Amino acid sequence: MVRFFRLLSIALTLLISVQLHAAISSQVDRNAVEQGQTFLLVLNLTQSDSRQVDLSPLEKDFEIIGRSHQSSTSIINGELESSTKLIITLAPKRSGKLEVPALTLNGEKSQPHSIEVKPVKQLSAVDGGVELLSTLSDSSPMVQQPIIYQMNLVLGQRIYNASFQEPTIKQGKALIQPLGEQRQYRQTLNGREMLVVEQSWLITPQQSGSLSIEGAKLSAEIRNLNAGIDPFRRMNDPRAMRRIFLSADSYTVEVAPIPETFTGQNWLAASELQLKSELSSQQWKVGEPITRTITLKAKGIGQDQLAELVLPTVENIKQYAAKPVYEQDQKDNELSVTMTQEVTIIPSQQGEMVLPEVKLAWWNTKTNKEEVARLPQQVINVAPSAEHAQTVTVAPVEALPVTAPSAPVNRVGNSQPNAVSENGSTLAAVQPLSAWLMVAMVVVAALCGSGGTMLYYKRAGLEPRKGKAKLEAQQVDLKPCLDALQRACKKNDPQLARDALLAWGQLVFPGCTHLNHLQQALPLSMSDMITELNRCCYDRAPSVWQGDQLWQAIKGYQPSFVSQGTNTLATLVPN
Structure with a gap:
């Protein structure tokens, strides 16, 4: 019997020793809270760095409000031992029975804990509470047709330490980006003035099918009016503040695919679209630039959906397109965009020129039909340049009269220096033989010049430039x-x-x-x-x-x- 009690005491000692040297253990300060209240989760760590603990499992049902450390050192049986307490302040994200999951450190796990969160009725903004509202611009978009998710935070009282979470895509494929800056304005309802914070996001579906959008979320603190605390200490007392979690409405929409009947080169879906062109001048001259300004206005799409216009080439006309300029606007929960592109045109030949028709196919989301925007064909008359016009207007040189065959010729075969016509004008008499001699001399001089140039390059070790x-x-x-x-x-x-x-x-x-x-x-x-x-x-x-x-x-x-x-x-x- 003595031996049995001795073995039992040794086993209990070992068990206590294992508990004392466990890598991680946990406890909570209470097991029941109201929605918006916080509680403490205390992690006991031995011989470990608190930064090694993965707290991400807590974020599913709880928001981590804060954390702090407490370290201690003791000597047991001559050995120096240190321990750390990691104190985490948690706020439940929803009501009901929640579980604080076990946390892992060095292969060991802490204890899980059950928390009962009692629901608390949230007051409307008119009654002095806080509301988070949302709208969606279109419930049946098409592929690449952007829709606007707008969130309105209506404040009937002041909030503290607020943080937003933007809407997310839970099913399907889409791009989300903020649309414009956050704006604030005041609104009066039922005699109460409230602050409204508005933020919009642009959601562009990338594929057809079901698209599930989870609403935006808000986490903030408000005054706990039922705390019964002295109002002068309310901001310093943790019991004076209550945490709230609000979620805006979520949506599920069906994204329509690109119709098989669409004939355009680039898919473009809009509610309205206009295309126009203007020329800086109607007086065209060879070599003088003309600016052609092309403007495209559309509703229901953004600048990311617009492709640069490709203009057809025109013979004897050079076109230099500048980078397009975009202006995007949002009004009444609808997106609109204006694209302006300048094209510099320089004609290189006079006469009649034709700027061909430009077509842009797009899909009208209001009528659910394909339409074509057009820039009509333009016929332009190009005048000669100023230099060419001056050359043409120069007075023509009078042709020299043919020399009379009876002109006197001297013995050596040369004509007289001057011959006088019947009207008294002086003419230079040129004989056919002299003309042939002059042509031959010019040809010989040209050959000699070319040969001399080639000889010079050869002696200098150079070659004429091929470029x-x-x-x-x-x-x-x-x-x-x-x-x-x-x-x-x-x-x-x-x-x-x-x-x-x-x-x-x-x-x-x-x-x-x-x-x-x-x-x-x-x-x-x-x-x-x-x-x-x-x-x-x-x-x-x-x-x-x-x-x-x-x-x-x-x-x-x-x-x-x-x-x-x-x-x-x-x-x-x-x-």
Whole structure:
């Protein structure tokens, strides 16, 4: 019997020792709370870092309000032992019977605990409470048709330590992004003034089928009016505050697929769509730029759903499209967008030119039918450039009369220096033999010149540049733009100068689609001139712009392909 009691005492000692040295254990300060109240979960840790404890299992049914640490050190049987208490403040997210799950540390688990959360009736905003409302702009969207989820937080009293959780997708596939900034305004209902906080999100379905949207959530603290605490201590006493959790309505919608009958190249679904085009001038001349402004207005879609317009190519016309500019707006829970694209057009040949019709197929979500927006065909008459017109108006040179066969000829075969016609005019008499001799001399001189040039390159160890033709072609392309820029600068016309400068920049710097790109590529002094040009073009107040400084700067600027060509060519006649 003595031996039995001895074995039992040893077993109890070992069991107590194991409990004392367990890696983790837990306890709660109470097992029943009201919704909005908090309780404490205490974790006892031995010889472990509290940061190693994974608290994520708690977040399913509880919100972690705060945490603190208490450390202690003791000497047992000559051994130094340390322990840590991790104190976690938890707030239940819903009412009912909840379970605090077991937490794991170094392969050991703490004890689970049951918590009974009693429901508390939430007051409406009119009665001095807090409400979280939501609306959805469309309950039957199509693929890639954005819908607006709008949340309104109505405050009948002040809240503290608030945090929002945006709506999430529980089923299906969609993109969610905030739409605009959060705004606040005051509203009066039943004689009570309330603060309304409004926030919207843009949800764009990426596939057809069922789309489940879980509503936005709010976690905050409000004053506990039933706490019975001195009002002067209410903010410092934990019992004076109560935690609330609110959820806005959730939605499930059916996303319709793209109709098989749609014929457009890019899928575009909208409630309204308009397409129009304007030209900066109806007076077209060869080499002078014209700005074509294309504007697309649509409702029920955002800028992410719009693709850049692809304009058909036109023979003898160069087109340089700038980067589109988007303006997106939200009004009455509906999204609208305006896309503006500028295209610089430079005709290279006079005569009648045709700008082809532009079509854009889209799906009308109101009528559930396909429609086509059109830019009608335009016929343009291009006049010759100013330089060409001056060349054509020069008076023609009179043809010389044929020499009379009876003109006297001297013995050596040369005609007399001057021959006088019947009306007294002096004519140069040229004999056929002399003309053939002159042609032969020109041909011989040309051959000798070519041979001399080749001989010089051979002796100098050089070869003529193979890219000379390409260089000349690039210089020819720049000439109309430079001529147009010179005319605009002389007229001090900032709008024409801007168009011509953009066309020049797109040739000199491939990939340049906007004057902002050109500013980054040019020296700082020229960048400042472009900034001033832009200001004069877009400033609402009229201002005077002088273009001579800009023209001199561009005229003296050497593009990379021109400067490289100049450096690699040796002079034909060395000094």
